[in-house]
Every structure is written in C-alpha cells, then in structure tokens.
Amino acid sequence: MQQAKEIYLEHEKIGFPKISEQDQANMLIWHSPEIINKLTPGFNAEFIPPEVAKKYISISKETLREHFKGSGYIERLNENHKLFPKQDSQWVEKNGVSGYQLKVQERGGLVHIEFFDSYEELIDYFVTSKFKTFSRY
Numbered sequence: 001m002q003q004a005k006e007i008y009l010e011h012e013k014i015g016f017p018k019i020s021e022q023d024q025a026n027m028l029i030w031h032s033p034e035i036i037n038k039l040t041p042g043f044n045a046e047f048i049p050p051e052v053a054k055k056y057i058s059i060s061k062e063t064l065r066e067h068f069k070g071s072g073y074i075e076r077l078n079e080n081h082k083l084f085p086k087q088d089s090q091w092v093e094k095n096g097v098s099g100y101q102l103k104v105q106e107r108g109g110l111v112h113i114e115f116f117d118s119y120e121e122l123i124d125y126f127v128t129s130k131f132k133t134f135s136r137y
Contacts, residue, residue: 004049010040016055024059025067028130053134061135065127073126081105092122 017039019027027035033045036052045052059067074092081091090104095115100122104112116122 002046004051007036007045007047007049008052010043010045011036011052011055014039018058019056021059021063022067024057025064025071027053027056028064028134029068029071029073031134048134050134057135061127061131064131065123068127068130069123074122 037044078091081089088106093101095101100116102114
C-alpha cells in the first residue's frame with residue numbers, strides 16, 4: 001500500500017499543475033485517483049491523500065455545488081445501498097413532501113440519521129463536507 005507522503009512527493013516534483021474545474025469537482029466528489037494519475041505517467045496513485053487534493057483544489061464552494069448537483073452522487077449512493085444492503089453505506093430517503101433523510105449504516109446496523117428540510121439543504125451538507133475535507137479553503 002502506498003503512503004500519502006510518496007504520492008505527495010511525486011506530485012510535488014511536477015509542481016501541482018492547475019487542473020480543470022471539472023477535474024477538481026470530480027476529485028472532490030468521487031475521489032478518483034485517475035484524475036491525478038494522468039498527470040504522472042509511470043506513477044499511479046492508489047488513492048488521493050487530502051494533502052495532495054488540497055494542492056489541486058481552487059474552485060469555489062458554489063462551483064462545486066453546481067457540479068455536485070449534476071454528478072449523480074446521491075443516486076449512486078442509493079444504488080449501491082440497494083445492491084449491497086448489508087454493507088457499510090450511506091443513502092438518502094425522501095421524508096414527507098420536501099424533506100430528506102441521510103442514513104448511515106455500519107456493520108449491518110443503522111448508526112446515524114441526518115434530517116434535511118429540502119433537497120438544497122441536503123446538497124449543501126454534502127458539498128460542505130467534501131469541501132472541508134479536501135479543499136484548502
């Protein structure tokens with residue numbers, strides 16, 4: 001297993017070049033190492049350490065929010081939970097007319113439920129969480 005420091009040093013060698021807003025959004029939303037691997041031919045990271053992501057992320061929270069809304073992230077959470085209902089996961093359920101619940105399951109049991117009054121509030125929750133973890137702002 002690679003260490004975060006090894007990945008950081010490889011990207012430090014190339015000076016953390018600017019990447020597109022779409023790639024930045026995808027890095028925050030999906031954490032796909034392919035985004036950074038295309039920058040370092042011959043070196044393939046197995047994951048994106050937060051320290052590396054922070055060097056590449058310069059988009060605003062508002063821009064991330066727009067990308068997130070069209071990403072299908074919530075739908076994928078729900079699909080994964082339906083396919084593997086006993087695995088650790090999180091998914092979203094509609095609650096009443098306009099409310100939503102984010103449910104978190106670990107070791108086969110429900111461990112947390114977060115309530116949201118609107119879809120916009122739910123989106124803000126995910127965007128804020130991802131932005132705090134992987135952005136330098």
